[in-house]
Amino acid sequence: MAVEAPPTPAATVAPPRRRRIPPAVLLIAPSVIFMALLLGWPVIQGVLQAFRDEQGFTLEFVNRMVQDPYFWPAVRNTLLLIVVMIPLQFALAIAMALMLRSNPRLHKVHFFVWAIPLALSDLAAGLVWLSIFNDRGYLNSALSWFGLQGASWLAYDNQTSMFICVLIAELWRATSLVLIIVVAGLQGIPKDYDEAAQVFGATFWQRLRHVTLPLLKPSLQVALILRTILAFQTFAVAQALTGQNFPLVVGETYRWYTGLQNPNVAAALALVILVVSMLTSVFYLRALRDKNQGGLR
Amino acid sequence: MDVNDLTYEGYLAWAKAAKQGAGRPVFGMPAGPKGLHHRFYQGFLLPSFTGGQITTFRNQDAVAGWDYMQELWSAMSPASTNYDYMQEPLARGEVLVAWDHVARLVHAPADKPDDWLMVPAPRGPKGRGYMLIIAGMALPKNGKDRDLAEKAIRALTEPASQIETLRSNAFFPVVQTELPADLTGAIALEAAAVRRQQRSAGALLALPPVGLGAKEGEVSQIFKNCFQQICLETRPIQQVLDTQATQLNTILKALNVPCWAPDPISTKCEVA
Amino acid sequence: MSTTVDTTPIARQKRNRFMLQAACIAVSLFMLVPIYLISLAALSTRESLNEFPLSLLPTNLSVETLNAFLGSTGIFAALGNSLIVGAGTLLLSALIGVPAGYALARFTFPGKDPYQLFLLFTRALPIVVLSVPLARLFLTMDIYDTTYAVILLHTALALPTTILISASVFLSVPVDVEEAARLFGCSPLGAFGRVVLPMALPGLAAASIFTFVMSWNEVLGASILTLDHRTLPAQVLSSLSDSPLAYRFAGGFALVIPSIIFIALMRRYLTNMWGSTIR
Incomplete structure (x- = not known):
């Protein structure tokens, strides 16, 4: 994918013969202008809103944000969810992609089914899982048909089961995005490499560790960045399932904006998300790039 | 025990006995993210215990009120934190007794009104606190078609259209009128309960925050925070009330508005 | 176990094949069951949704809520x-x-x-x-x-x-x-x-x-x-x-x-x- 695009074919075309505006600039200029106007300007407004009131610069809104009883739980939940979910999701997606690669029976049907959540909004996904996990939902019903006593999976005093419910729902909803990217990445890797390693007696895990994953690195990098940024953005599933009991930072942004009608604190919360997403993206770029170069040397 | 004249103590004893009898908590409240439980503290619990809403926010009576709430919560269904409208868990039989806004209760008894009871809120040491919503209608100056606009307002405040609103939305009439006898079961239950509540001995009217504009949500959030920290996190009550009172005063100071019922209407509203 | 040594890899391959199919079906079920259940919930009568335990099979189908929803x-x-x-x-x-x-x-x-x-x-x-x-x-x-x-x-x-x-x-x-x-x-x-x-x-x-x-x-x-x-x-x-x-x-x-x-x-x-x- 583009972020870690192999540089080889890129530089070959278009040696600039005449001195005038390079075509690349003409091609990207509309997008830059458009984004600066519709995204850059609101972002600047947002930053200003978080730090300014009628009198000028103020930290009042940041203070309000930090003192809110939901703030630190929200930060903790957001980080916990991402740290646990992303590795699970990638392991699952890579496993699913490798399964598809071994051509199981009906692999086209399986692929179709696994991709369906890709087009599903997070709000709809929240409703889907609410029908399952609520106290009188399908999970407890199924347990009761087997003569088992159900549990209040989403009750506020049961943080662990609440977390697991949100985790399962998010795995269901968002793994397909990673799957698609990994499947596409796998298609770009010629099977010969894997077969060669097999001939030399490498086990499945050795081949995965030393052949497949290194070759998948560019795809994984994009998937990681995109998925993590999107993970910081979603809260509808958690909100549908747990209401206010499992607060997430984006959900808090929304609550401050719509429920409490305080756009300033909402902007401060949004900045927290922006900064954390940027830091993680840079971290991914660094971590994966360094290893990549080490491998080439 | 007269169910139409409950005390808060009686209500608690009932909740505990019901929990023991049923083997699970069967009382509930709308403590979900869109639930109206803050109105319960603002308009029912705290006025009944303290006689006020804001000025008395952190005094001894308020501590007693929240102490009561803590105990009541332990006899309530923990799933309450997911309930927005009580009519649903009631209709499903998840809970058997619940407090909520009448319009959010009325669908529960709709099918079998004879199986249900609607009763006034309990009374506490300072009276039977209950909340009414004030609706105001206004016309902008220099608006076009003033006559028609006035006609529209007059039509809306006619007893006939008020009764129609009651029938279709379960909002109780805001003008003096006799109720028709042919109300559907659930609405008739509601109307009787509302009348009984208003006319009962010691009825103490409370209003939702008045004149706060966009800050209403933040003030109500203070009451929800109290519930969160006192009932769910079981922190020391006085300490919670003190910190929340500071927050509340910060908001109120900036607004500089007079208090509303049941607090005395002083020039400036703040926690004592 | 088979009698000759040579068939073991084949047996193992067969077993792997079987595991692969089973795993694929398991993942597909994980993806499909929630969709089945929400369809069931949407197509049930309101009364049957108030019951507990809920029926896991389409026994009480009706398009009543769906119609009301689409008609709004x-x-x-x-x-x-x-x-x-x-x-x-x-x-x-x-x-x-x-x-x-x-x-x-x-x-x-x-x-x-x-x-x-x-x-x-x-x-x-x-x-x-x-x-x-x-x-x-x-x-x-x-x-x-x-x-x-x-x-x-x-x-x-x-x-x-x-x-x-x-x-x-x-x-x-x-x-x-x-x-x-x-x-x-x-x-x-x-x-x-x-x-x-x-x-x-x-x-x-x-x-x-x-x-x-x-x-x-x-x-x-x-x-x-x-x-x-x-x-x-x-x-x-x-x-x-x-x-x-x-x-x-x-x-x-x-x-x-x-x-x-x-x-x-x-x-x-x-x-x-x-x-x-x-x-």
Whole structure:
């Protein structure tokens, strides 16, 4: 994918013969202008809103944000969810992609089914899982048909089961995005490499560790960045399932904006998300790039 | 025990006995993210215990009120934190007794009104606190078609259209009128309960925050925070009330508005 | 165990094969069962949803809640808005994004890395916060509460992915083909239009469907920027959040169906869009 695009074919075309505006600039200029106007300007407004009131610069809104009883739980939940979910999701997606690669029976049907959540909004996904996990939902019903006593999976005093419910729902909803990217990445890797390693007696895990994953690195990098940024953005599933009991930072942004009608604190919360997403993206770029170069040397 | 004249103590004893009898908590409240439980503290619990809403926010009576709430919560269904409208868990039989806004209760008894009871809120040491919503209608100056606009307002405040609103939305009439006898079961239950509540001995009217504009949500959030920290996190009550009172005063100071019922209407509203 | 040594690898392979099938079916069940259950919930009578335990088989089917939901006002107008916004977003983001993607794939230029980072970071800001200053901007431009406003917002949101995806699609089109076309006398534009574009089209088509889906599913921004011209999910969700559970399930089901159709349509192109074909 583009972020870690192999540089080889890129530089070959278009040696600039005449001195005038390079075509690349003409091609990207509309997008830059458009984004600066519709995204850059609101972002600047947002930053200003978080730090300014009628009198000028103020930290009042940041203070309000930090003192809110939901703030630190929200930060903790957001980080916990991402740290646990992303590795699970990638392991699952890579496993699913490798399964598809071994051509199981009906692999086209399986692929179709696994991709369906890709087009599903997070709000709809929240409703889907609410029908399952609520106290009188399908999970407890199924347990009761087997003569088992159900549990209040989403009750506020049961943080662990609440977390697991949100985790399962998010795995269901968002793994397909990673799957698609990994499947596409796998298609770009010629099977010969894997077969060669097999001939030399490498086990499945050795081949995965030393052949497949290194070759998948560019795809994984994009998937990681995109998925993590999107993970910081979603809260509808958690909100549908747990209401206010499992607060997430984006959900808090929304609550401050719509429920409490305080756009300033909402902007401060949004900045927290922006900064954390940027830091993680840079971290991914660094971590994966360094290893990549080490491998080439 | 007269169910139409409950005390808060009686209500608690009932909740505990019901929990023991049923083997699970069967009382509930709308403590979900869109639930109206803050109105319960603002308009029912705290006025009944303290006689006020804001000025008395952190005094001894308020501590007693929240102490009561803590105990009541332990006899309530923990799933309450997911309930927005009580009519649903009631209709499903998840809970058997619940407090909520009448319009959010009325669908529960709709099918079998004879199986249900609607009763006034309990009374506490300072009276039977209950909340009414004030609706105001206004016309902008220099608006076009003033006559028609006035006609529209007059039509809306006619007893006939008020009764129609009651029938279709379960909002109780805001003008003096006799109720028709042919109300559907659930609405008739509601109307009787509302009348009984208003006319009962010691009825103490409370209003939702008045004149706060966009800050209403933040003030109500203070009451929800109290519930969160006192009932769910079981922190020391006085300490919670003190910190929340500071927050509340910060908001109120900036607004500089007079208090509303049941607090005395002083020039400036703040926690004592 | 078999008697001869030679059959062990075959037996093991058979067992692996079986495990593979079983695992695939398990994952498919994990994906399908929730969809089955929400359909069941949407198609049950309201009374049967109040019972416990709920029936896990379609015994009490009715389209009563679904009909009531579809019959409620504004659903069809909202569907029209959703289609207009989706198509508009698709066109506008392709118009702006595809050239930029081509530039990323074919040229090196100063500021290329910062540009790509900029693209990613714009996705990192919560939509709620973007929507408010935008709402103010649109009010002054007099396009607030129109489908244009939503198209502009959705295009801004979709552009980063459109650009990155189309860049990877163009990367998968070999440079040699383009050079050959140039050698045989095509202008740069002609080479692009006659050679590169046809080869990139499947991938770009997939990217467009992806954009459409993103626009279809975006709710927060759309509900802040419009009042009377809501898109379908925004309409559904604004009316649903205060509805009884049965209607919420019906609404959830109504949003699941289009996504199944989308995926059925774009299935074949799905992997093309991440630039998979021969490098």
